[in-house]
Amino acid sequence: MIHSAVVLGAGTMGSGIAQWLAQAGVKVELADANLSVATEAHKRILLSWKALLEKGKFTPEQVKTFEDNLFPIETSDCKKDSDLLIEAIIENLDVKKQVFHELDLLMHEKTIFASNTSSFQITTLASRLPLKRQKRFLGLHFFNPATLMKLVEVVRARETEESLAKNLAAWFKSQGKVPALCQDSPGFIVNRLARNFYGESLRLAGMSADENRLKEIDTIMREVGGFKMGPFELMDLIGLDINYQVSTSVWEAFHREPRFQPHRLQASLVDAGLLGRKTKQGFYRYE
Amino acid sequence: MNKPLVIIEGDHFLRSKIDPKRYTLLDAESEDLMTDDLVDLPARTVVFDLTIGSADEKRQLLECLEDEKALVYSDLSTVWGEGFFENFRCLQGAFALGYQSPKNCYEFYSPKNASVIQEFLESAELKGLSVSTAGMGFHFPRMLAQIINEAYFALEDQLASAEDLDLALVHGVNYPKGPIDWSKGMGLRTTIYLLDELYSVTGDPRYRTSTKLRLEFLKSNR
Ligand SMILES: NC(=O)c1ccc[n+]([C@@H]2O[C@H](COP(=O)([O-])OP(=O)(O)OC[C@H]3O[C@@H](n4cnc5c(N)ncnc54)[C@H](O)[C@@H]3O)[C@@H](O)[C@H]2O)c1
Numbered sequence: 001m002i003h004s005a006v007v008l009g010a011g012t013m014g015s016g017i018a019q020w021l022a023q024a025g026v027k028v029e030l031a032d033a034n035l036s037v038a039t040e041a042h043k044r045i046l047l048s049w050k051a052l053l054e055k056g057k058f059t060p061e062q063v064k065t066f067e068d069n070l071f072p073i074e075t076s077d078c079k080k081d082s083d084l085l086i087e088a089i090i091e092n093l094d095v096k097k098q099v100f101h102e103l104d105l106l107m108h109e110k111t112i113f114a115s116n117t118s119s120f121q122i123t124t125l126a127s128r129l130p131l132k133r134q135k136r137f138l139g140l141h142f143f144n145p146a147t148l149m150k151l152v153e154v155v156r157a158r159e160t161e162e163s164l165a166k167n168l169a170a171w172f173k174s175q176g177k178v179p180a181l182c183q184d185s186p187g188f189i190v191n192r193l194a195r196n197f198y199g200e201s202l203r204l205a206g207m208s209a210d211e212n213r214l215k216e217i218d219t220i221m222r223e224v225g226g227f228k229m230g231p232f233e234l235m236d237l238i239g240l241d242i243n244y245q246v247s248t249s250v251w252e253a254f255h256r257e258p259r260f261q262p263h264r265l266q267a268s269l270v271d272a273g274l275l276g277r278k279t280k281q282g283f284y285r286y287e
Numbered sequence: 288m289n290k291p292l293v294i295i296e297g298d299h300f301l302r303s304k305i306d307p308k309r310y311t312l313l314d315a316e317s318e319d320l321m322t323d324d325l326v327d328l329p330a331r332t333v334v335f336d337l338t339i340g341s342a343d344e345k346r347q348l349l350e351c352l353e354d355e356k357a358l359v360y361s362d363l364s365t366v367w368g369e370g371f372f373e374n375f376r377c378l379q380g381a382f383a384l385g386y387q388s389p390k391n392c393y394e395f396y397s398p399k400n401a402s403v404i405q406e407f408l409e410s411a412e413l414k415g416l417s418v419s420t421a422g423m424g425f426h427f428p429r430m431l432a433q434i435i436n437e438a439y440f441a442l443e444d445q446l447a448s449a450e451d452l453d454l455a456l457v458h459g460v461n462y463p464k465g466p467i468d469w470s471k472g473m474g475l476r477t478t479i480y481l482l483d484e485l486y487s488v489t490g491d492p493r494y495r496t497s498t499k500l501r502l503e504f505l506k507s508n509r
Binding site: 143149150151153178180181182183185188189190192193194195196197199200201204213216217219220221223224225226227228231258259261 | 388389390392393394414416418419422425426427429430431433434436437438440441444445446447448451452454455456458459460461462463464466491492493495
């Protein structure tokens with residue numbers, strides 16, 4: 001179903017998505033606000049394939065095919081009748097809307113438009129485009145690292161053709177991904193349903209943030225719950241600022257529904273610049 | 288010394304693991320449980336209460352055991368354990384077997400007699416993890432109840448199918464099980480009892496139970 005794609009935004013997600021698509025046999029063009037970013041991302045992907053080849057994960061023939069599938073380009077030079085366009089640029093509503101408006105004028109009407117946004121409604125992103133485009137516009141929410149994480153949330157916006165979402169989901173499945181079809185609602189599935197893993201653990205800990213208490217909760221969630229990581233070690237890894245920002249955005253989008261209310265402890269650590277592993281201190285200290 | 292008494296429901300996952308040579312088994316479904324079966328229990332009989340109940344049901348049972356001067360170790364996974372310890376002197380310890388652990392490991396709280404619970408869990412081939420408080424639904428039950436509740440709110444909103452909700456959490460954030468699947472495996476009442484207790488004790492609307500969860504509970508009756 002998908003033979004060619006354009007990925008716009010060559011950051012963490014865009015380059016992961018482009019790499020995965022190339023591995024799935026799709027001809028992918030990778031673009032960014034300026035060509036050098038796409039070229040650098042392209043180099044990193046080539047190095048990653050080289051490393052995977054050395055580890056024996058792929059054969060030389062496979063890697064050769066992958067390499068032939070991936071091209072860094074200037075956005076204006078992209079194949080105008082690509083099957084799919086995935087936007088993975090900076091999380092800014094106005095910028096995304098403007099970019100989609102320009103792409104709509106540039107691309108063939110058959111091209112499917114998708115956004116990898118985590119926090120905006122797909123319907124909002126598509127709202128100013130012609131109805132014809134809106135019918136072929138959906139959310140494709142990948143998880144980091146996109147080459148390894150199997151889930152793709154396939155999000156139907158208000159006008160998205162049902163068959164389009166279903167067919168794309170079937171295509172992802174045929175390529176080894178695990179698609180989950182969902183409605184266009186704040187946080188989609190994961191960022192909404194996983195909120196309580198963080199929110200409830202913070203209520204269990206209370207304001208004291210006593211390290212022994214946090215360790216106890218983390219240990220219980222691993223040893224009893226069978227989760228790979230406890231909530232506090234996971235928040236430290238994700239970054240408290242990012243986690244807090246997602247919590248706040250879901251809470252606001254649900255009109256401050258109490259179930260999603262962020263916790264004061266989170267806010268106070270973020271305000272103090274204790275963001276987790278990246279600042280060497282969050283809920284825990286790291287040497 | 289009398290054999291310890293184990294009060295347990297017929298469909299409890301540990302039922303077949305309790306050795307009748309070591310423990311006297313008492314069927315929790317027995318209609319006379321409160322009146323006849325427990326009256327005249329020799330004083331200081333050790334009782335393991337494995338029933339899953341609402342806060343009211345637990346209170347009734349513990350009042351009865353308190354009258355009989357039993358030494359009680361109770362499953363407090365669905366109630367405000369910390370409050371129960373203040374109210375019932377018969378309570379020696381508590382555990383949280385009501386919420387299925389994928390690692391066969393369960394929380395327990397017993398500041399004085401940890402070894403009694405540890406031994407009991409081992410006899411049933413389970414691992415125990417001693418924790419600093421029975422809190423309100425301990426830790427894992429409370430976290431899981433909230434995750435499950437949100438999954439049912441999502442069903443209520445028709446966000447996605449139950450299968451897709453489960454798949455998303457297993458493959459998007461590596462959960463060991465999908466929340467809908469998890470909830471059904473252990474029975475929906477466990478989650479409802481605990482959420483009702485959290486809501487009633489704290490008055491916090493974040494613990495409001497999803498209507499869909501209640502409806503599914505009525506349909507499945509477990
Ligand atoms: N990081 C994650 O874990 C994650 C997971 C799922 C979804 N997302 C979403 O994916 C998107 C990208 O996130 P990221 O983490 O890859 O960000 P990033 O900052 O790593 O990359 C964003 C890229 O977009 C480029 N860009 C900015 N404005 C542009 C424009 N006008 N035209 C073209 N390119 C432009 C930037 O130069 C940058 O390379 C966001 O919408 C984010 O919400 C992120």
